[in-house]
Amino acid sequence: MKSILKIMTLLFSASVLLSSCGNNNGKSSGNNSALNSSNAEKVYVAPGEYDEFYAFMSGGYSGNLTVYGLPSGRMFKEIPVFSQFPTTGYGYSEETKPMLNTSFGMVPWDDSHHPDISQTNGVLDGRWVFINGNNTPRIARISLKTFETEEIIEVPNSAGNHSSSFITENTEYVVAGTRFSVPVPQADLPINEYKGKFKGALSFISVDKETGRMGIKFQILMPGFNYDLSHPGRDKSHGWFFFTTYNTEEANSLLEVNASQNDKDFIAAINWKKIEEYVNNGGGTKMPANYAHNVYDEHTHTATSTMEKEVLTVNPADVPGAIYFLPTPKSPHGCDVTPTGEYIIGNGKLSADLTVHSFSKMLDAIENKKFDGDAYGIPILKYEDILAGVVKSGGLGPLHTEFDDKGNAYTTFFISSEVVKWKIGTWEVIDRKPTYYSVGHLMIPGGNSRKPFGKYVVAMNKITKDRYLPTGPELEHSAQLYDISGEKMELIYDFPTHGEPHYAAGIPADLIKGNSQKIYRLDENKHPYAITSPDQAKVTRNGNEVHISMAMIRSHFTPDNIEGVKVGDKVYFHITNHEQDFDVPHGFAMIGANNSELLIMPGQTKTLTWEPKQVGVWPFYCTDFCSALHQEMQGYVRVSPANSDIELSWSLDGE
């Protein structure tokens, strides 16, 4: 007994040695596989070298999109999308306020969920990334040239824009489905009249091939279920779109019980090509609507918001043969389609098993009318006739599945905190690895396309607990990186992520890094208040509005002395950065301004408003340490009493 104890002690000390060795390599993890020193090499990107992949992670309740490198897990940027961002002035500057306009007025925040990168022929093309705002339904398009939000379109008749924003394989459409059904059009109804009266709108938003410009082509008004997640068909199933549903019970209260009654809910299979043809031939009903369409122009550096007044709706009953329901057990959450387009996977979140439907069997069942009744006139296909297989995983709470390029699938299990690798076709489980903790989505670069890059999978967890040094009650969410190049997955890294990343989209860095814009050309600046040489600097008054057209370059403002401003004025600082070199932004901050700073890129113009409330001489300065003389980059505005008759004047160095 004693000797066994000794052995145990020695074994323990050996493991301590091992892990301390791991710590010396800059890694700390309780997981044995992460102690392997070659894992450290796999994620080590030497100083000055680049990551192999970009990963665009949704910010969840931050409303934004973050950019990471893989495998290093380093965060490069937070791109403001649906939320005001004082770091750059997004949503505060006069130019970008319209980006956050909606039919409810300015909504300066949202809950961003599912980024998806544009594709051509089912392969990532790296032009844009789309993301949904869940709370006040919106879809945004972000340029992967400027890494800025270029467009946001509000989605009418929708509520809880969750089964979004997934794109078809030639980026014909970005699709947005509603999680919450609502009266369409909105109406003053007793809530308990939900059943039969509420509708679930699935919106197909067309994307212009050249400009990326979005427009709602049509909305399908589906029965009042909850449309949870979706994915496009691809390759052989291109032309179809699949949405998971829950609450087919149509409960309107205590859904955690009342929406879990049915043994099976549905995956809605939608032949969008058929519906597109129907609307192209004049089908559908134009319905009055009111939704914002906000577009940012990189030449005027300014966004405009237009209220659209009409939307084309489609009643499923009017296009027979376009929509079917695929019975799927246990309130399925994720709805994922294999790279070949043959299999549609329902991740039944209250189940242990995954349901895999076959696309070819589905077509056969449709042709031979193997129906099991209908729901609101939409045929329900016979479960047994479309089922390709069941993955008996042994895990609990399957949520999402992604794919590699070797015929394998990877599914997250929320309740049992693990990623399970299984074989497409045989449905056998090959490997399982724990996650830390309670994993939601996972991401393989290109995992939502015909061509995944199956080298890494990132697991995005909902619970962090003890993974990092504690930072009080609120923690960043943890992500784990697994090497999936071999038969077994290997946990190789663990890093915190900003906000609450739901989904992410990854892409080989080579596909976009060469297109990344360095500067905005001053001679292409079409901002109405831009000045392209410092001698154009001026200050003008229009009633109580004062417009200052100002230039900035290392390290001064032109002008930097301004007089004649009065209490009660509204001052517009229109500032143009005259640098034309990469990575020389300047900042602008005005004492007492009730908004934010501006961070202005080379060649760009931005506008901040300031309403001086007190007489005095008030300074402004550059916030971005721009040169050795950055501390000298400052200026003054003299503010006189409201009844003063001091004329406007401005100067730099007395001229």
Add this chain to the structure above:
Amino acid sequence: MKKVILSVFVLSLAVLVSCGDKTKKDSTEAPKEEEVVKEEVVEVDPMQNKGIGPITSVTLAAEVDQELAKKGAEVYKQMCSACHKAEKRFVGPAPKGILERRSPEWVMNMILNPEVMVKEDPIAKALLAEYLSPMSNQNLTEDQARAVLEYFRTL
């Protein structure tokens, strides 16, 4: 039993050793301190110094090309006038008479390749020490820089 214990002990030692080895190796691989090179002070004729950059030879015609100079004046106004005034010191030096002090190649290289010039060219280094604000790279094309040079001839 003893043997087993011994082998476990040896194993843990081996871990220790390999761990130690790695640390050692890392430290020897640390970058060498840069050798200190004493700079020789060489008196150069500024008119012979062509600077460092893409421009190796410029031929100036006897007559100023007025068309080109006009174009250069426009570029200068947009890209340079925030920091340079034609006839007086401002953030940077005045360009008036510059071709009496510098070679045309040096002027163009200073416009096109300022980051390298202020680090390596003796005259540009001295100017940075005097003016403190480094010359900005305004990303002019060679044609634009040539036009600005022609404009300087008119000052």
